[in-house]
Amino acid sequence: MDHYDSQQTNDYMQPEEDWDRDLLLDPAWEKQQRKTFTAWCNSHLRKAGTQIENIEEDFRDGLKLMLLLEVISGERLAKPERGKMRVHKISNVNKALDFIASKGVKLVSIGAEEIVDGNVKMTLGMIWTIILRFAIQDISVEETSAKEGLLLWCQRKTAPYKNVNIQNFHISWKDGLGFCALIHRHRPELIDYGKLRKDDPLTNLNTAFDVAEKYLDIPKMLDAEDIVGTARPDEKAIMTYVSSFYHAFSGAQKAETAANRICKVLAVNQENEQLMEDYEKLASDLLEWIRRTIPWLENRVPENTMHAMQQKLEDFRDYRRLHKPPKVQEKCQLEINFNTLQTKLRLSNRPAFMPSEGRMVSDINNAWGCLEQVEKGYEEWLLNEIRRLERLDHLAEKFRQKASIHEAWTDAVWPSLNPGKEAMLRQKDYETATLSEIKALLKKHEAFESDLAAHQDRVEQIAAIAQELNELDYYDSPSVNARCQKICDQWDNLGALTQKRREALERTEKLLETIDQLYLEYAKRAAPFNNWMEGAMEDLQDTFIVHTIEEIQVRQLVPRRDQALTEEHARQQHNERLRKQFGAQANVIGPWIQTKMEEIGRISIEMHGTLEDQLSHLRQYEKSIVNYKPKIDQLEGDHQLIQEALIFDNKHTNYTMEHIRVGWEQLLTTIARTINEVENQILTRDAKGISQEQMNEFRASFNHFDRDHSGTLGPEEFKACLISLGYDIGNDPQKKTGMMDTDDFRACLISMGYNMGEAEFARIMSIVDPNRLGVVTFQAFIDFMSRETADTDTADQVMASFKILAGDKNYITVDELRRELPPDQAEYCIARMAPYTGPDSVPGALDYMSFSTALYGESDL
Numbered sequence: 001m002d003h004y005d006s007q008q009t010n011d012y013m014q015p016e017e018d019w020d021r022d023l024l025l026d027p028a029w030e031k032q033q034r035k036t037f038t039a040w041c042n043s044h045l046r047k048a049g050t051q052i053e054n055i056e057e058d059f060r061d062g063l064k065l066m067l068l069l070e071v072i073s074g075e076r077l078a079k080p081e082r083g084k085m086r087v088h089k090i091s092n093v094n095k096a097l098d099f100i101a102s103k104g105v106k107l108v109s110i111g112a113e114e115i116v117d118g119n120v121k122m123t124l125g126m127i128w129t130i131i132l133r134f135a136i137q138d139i140s141v142e143e144t145s146a147k148e149g150l151l152l153w154c155q156r157k158t159a160p161y162k163n164v165n166i167q168n169f170h171i172s173w174k175d176g177l178g179f180c181a182l183i184h185r186h187r188p189e190l191i192d193y194g195k196l197r198k199d200d201p202l203t204n205l206n207t208a209f210d211v212a213e214k215y216l217d218i219p220k221m222l223d224a225e226d227i228v229g230t231a232r233p234d235e236k237a238i239m240t241y242v243s244s245f246y247h248a249f250s251g252a253q254k255a256e257t258a259a260n261r262i263c264k265v266l267a268v269n270q271e272n273e274q275l276m277e278d279y280e281k282l283a284s285d286l287l288e289w290i291r292r293t294i295p296w297l298e299n300r301v302p303e304n305t306m307h308a309m310q311q312k313l314e315d316f317r318d319y320r321r322l323h324k325p326p327k328v329q330e331k332c333q334l335e336i337n338f339n340t341l342q343t344k345l346r347l348s349n350r351p352a353f354m355p356s357e358g359r360m361v362s363d364i365n366n367a368w369g370c371l372e373q374v375e376k377g378y379e380e381w382l383l384n385e386i387r388r389l390e391r392l393d394h395l396a397e398k399f400r401q402k403a404s405i406h407e408a409w410t411d412a413v414w415p416s417l418n419p420g421k422e423a424m425l426r427q428k429d430y431e432t433a434t435l436s437e438i439k440a441l442l443k444k445h446e447a448f449e450s451d452l453a454a455h456q457d458r459v460e461q462i463a464a465i466a467q468e469l470n471e472l473d474y475y476d477s478p479s480v481n482a483r484c485q486k487i488c489d490q491w492d493n494l495g496a497l498t499q500k501r502r503e504a505l506e507r508t509e510k511l512l513e514t515i516d517q518l519y520l521e522y523a524k525r526a527a528p529f530n531n532w533m534e535g536a537m538e539d540l541q542d543t544f545i546v547h548t549i550e551e552i553q554v555r556q557l558v559p560r561r562d563q564a565l566t567e568e569h570a571r572q573q574h575n576e577r578l579r580k581q582f583g584a585q586a587n588v589i590g591p592w593i594q595t596k597m598e599e600i601g602r603i604s605i606e607m608h609g610t611l612e613d614q615l616s617h618l619r620q621y622e623k624s625i626v627n628y629k630p631k632i633d634q635l636e637g638d639h640q641l642i643q644e645a646l647i648f649d650n651k652h653t654n655y656t657m658e659h660i661r662v663g664w665e666q667l668l669t670t671i672a673r674t675i676n677e678v679e680n681q682i683l684t685r686d687a688k689g690i691s692q693e694q695m696n697e698f699r700a701s702f703n704h705f706d707r708d709h710s711g712t713l714g715p716e717e718f719k720a721c722l723i724s725l726g727y728d729i730g731n732d733p734q735k736k737t738g739m740m741d742t743d744d745f746r747a748c749l750i751s752m753g754y755n756m757g758e759a760e761f762a763r764i765m766s767i768v769d770p771n772r773l774g775v776v777t778f779q780a781f782i783d784f785m786s787r788e789t790a791d792t793d794t795a796d797q798v799m800a801s802f803k804i805l806a807g808d809k810n811y812i813t814v815d816e817l818r819r820e821l822p823p824d825q826a827e828y829c830i831a832r833m834a835p836y837t838g839p840d841s842v843p844g845a846l847d848y849m850s851f852s853t854a855l856y857g858e859s860d861l
Helices: 006-012 016-025 027-048 063-073 086-102 112-117 120-136 144-159 176-185 203-215 223-226 235-298 308-346 360-410 423-428 435-471 476-517 520-546 549-605 611-626 631-644 658-686 692-705 715-724 743-751 758-766 779-785 795-805 814-820 823-832 850-857
Strands: none
Touching: 006 112, 027 063, 027 120, 027 223, 027 235, 063 086, 063 120, 063 743, 086 112, 086 120, 086 308, 112 120, 120 144, 120 235, 144 176, 144 235, 176 203, 176 235, 203 223, 203 235, 235 308, 235 360, 235 476, 235 795, 235 814, 235 823, 235 850, 308 360, 308 658, 308 779, 360 423, 360 435, 360 476, 435 476, 549 611, 549 631, 549 658, 611 658, 631 658, 658 779, 692 715, 692 779, 758 779, 795 814, 795 850, 814 823
16 A cells, blocks of 8 residues: 655644644644544444543553554454553554554654653544544545545535535534535435524534434534534544544445345346246146146047037137137247246346256147147047038938838738738738638738838848948947847748748638639639629729828928928038138138248348347237237138038138138247247347347358258257357367368368367357257357356355445344345345354344355256
């Protein structure tokens, strides 16, 4: 440290004769100096647990003088002599004076003997020298000297106050308003300055001194009456008193600065922790939703009815239109929050955030991929099931119609009046019939057999339909099978009864023919009559067969069939209109989505204007995209009509509703991610002072190696990109870059003298790709390229700030935290600081050092 010359000494210390003149001319000054210097010394000695009563007596042995110097300097002096003899006292005082001199102070006419002899003048001069050196010398405002610096500080702090005009260190302070103004400027809650009066100096001075002693830990160094009662207060006493205010408020300023730094760091940590908690919660909620949704989509148990399956399809439409889109946005927001958080952590010199197990972005993407894979098959299954049920309904109706017709035929009277085919076949009318009647019965039986044979095909069709219904898992197969079995059993029974009746008729015919021979003659004579009778009976029978109820029903079915065909034609025309309507809209929306995706990609990789320009452009695009949503909703409505009409193909477009949905979701996700990337680039640029030219250079290099325009670089692409920018990634001549596929690039690397060390490159990849996704985003790229330019807080700086708040202790107390920090941040620290266990610990002491280190370490989340 520089030594003071005689001129510098005169700035803050008077020669010996000046001391004599001062004390002789104004004894009040001695009193003021005694009181002020004693109070000043005690304000420091009390830290060592002692004090002085009489300034010229208590420093005579040099012990308390040495102790005072140790307290105010923070250094250890030579070991003092403990003897009571004069020589021991002189030795101690000399050690103190030598220490003062070692700090660059030239002592004028002050010797150890005078101090030991209790010379008041010399003792006060020595104390004043100490005050100047240790309390005033370091005060400097705009490179002024100590005294001028202290005066300028006072003038600036009191400038806004009326009736205060600080021009010196004597009469400018007599009215007390200067002291009060200093206090009010720094601690306005302590003094109601507006109520002070310039014409009441005693009240003003007492107010200032009392408040300073009570709240600022500044001992009362002067009495108000001494100042008011003296025409010109002692300058040294006033300077000493004012310097105590300076140091009190200077310390407060340091504490405020330290508290501000801590608050800033804590605010960053609290914000980051909140982002981490938000990510964890959103990730948990999204994974839980996926976990609940996948079993619903995996459930392929079909419903029994078309109505129930159509309700399933409606539920799926609700899922795709109402339930899934918000989750797509949540997933996108999750990735945005994650990227923003990682950017903020890098910018604030914090380690990368590692989500809890199973909640990484890759875990979310894997779960989402499983969801979409299951979802993709679910709609296809629904449509196939609806087709199956439509086929089943058709077959079941066909089965019922054919079965009803067959059952009606079986149960119908044929040709007699007796009900049912079985009843007719079981008749024994042949037992009492004549030969001619038997022959007629045989003819009728032959006709019945022909009719029965004709119905064989219908029975086989009924059985075939029943078998197909079984193969298609028709829900009412048991009743179908029972009915089919009944028809088949009845058919077999009809066959058996038909054969049995034929045999009975043929036996009876033979018997009657024998009898007929006996009555031949009679028969010949009765032949005309018999022929007439037989003819009449045949006529009656033929008329009855031709005009049956079945024939009438057939004639009724013809117009019904015509009506059904007309209705089906109208339905198909309506379906074709729906196909064309959907196709026309889809053929516009699909290309529009693709065009927007390409435009967003160009905006994100091209370098037109500043980042703010790009951000503004992207937000305009986002607005135009959101405004397009009603067209998507309208297409959804048309698609619903198509599905409700059971339309399964559309030759008028190659776009399905699912194509449009996926494209729309990707478009919204892409614009949101791109906006977030630009926002993070702005954060990084502003935090690290990257110029627009540097940003353009980074972007141009990145784009050059992003050959697939994916917005990311693979490891080898990233390596080549770094080399192209001249970044040294370690020399290892045995290693290859993996990108030397052209002579030009090889020549470029050789000219730069760069080769890639694999270990160094692996370290870099761990920085830019902490989640090991195998790709490097542009955001991670610029973070890495500018990592050394950031002006960030460190754990050591935070520890130093806590040390100021703790009054240089190695620990801090709850009361100190609550006094110096805002309530929420104080409680944040109290909840997280571990107890301090050092040898100087006191009850309730907290360890701010480990806490500061933890702020920059791995998060507990």
